[in-house]
Amino acid sequence: MTEKLSDAARDAILGPLYDTGWVMMTERDALKKSYKFSSFVEAFGWMTRVALWAEKWNHHPEWFNVYNRIDVVLTTHDVDGLSALDVKLARKMDSLA
Numbered sequence: 001m002t003e004k005l006s007d008a009a010r011d012a013i014l015g016p017l018y019d020t021g022w023v024m025m026t027e028r029d030a031l032k033k034s035y036k037f038s039s040f041v042e043a044f045g046w047m048t049r050v051a052l053w054a055e056k057w058n059h060h061p062e063w064f065n066v067y068n069r070i071d072v073v074l075t076t077h078d079v080d081g082l083s084a085l086d087v088k089l090a091r092k093m094d095s096l097a
Helices: 007-013 015-019 040-057 084-096
Strands: 031-036 062-066 069-074
Touching: 007 015, 007 084, 015 084, 031 084, 040 062, 040 069, 040 084, 069 084
Parallel strands: none
Antiparallel strands: 031 069, 062 069
């Protein structure tokens, strides 16, 4: 069972994500980031690679794509906030970008 991140866990694991451009949303317990690629094909290819991991982990991002930009929101709906799955997927997204 997935659990919501505790305050102590947040302090320990969210800092490195902030360093790579992730920010907390003010209106909900979620992380967001915008990725920009050189072309639509590169952006769509990245989304496809992320989708394979998201499906494997059964944890799917909220995202919006316009041409070469992708806006991503990560949260775990089952716990109504951030979980370790969001951190795991954020790290994978960054490594694939």
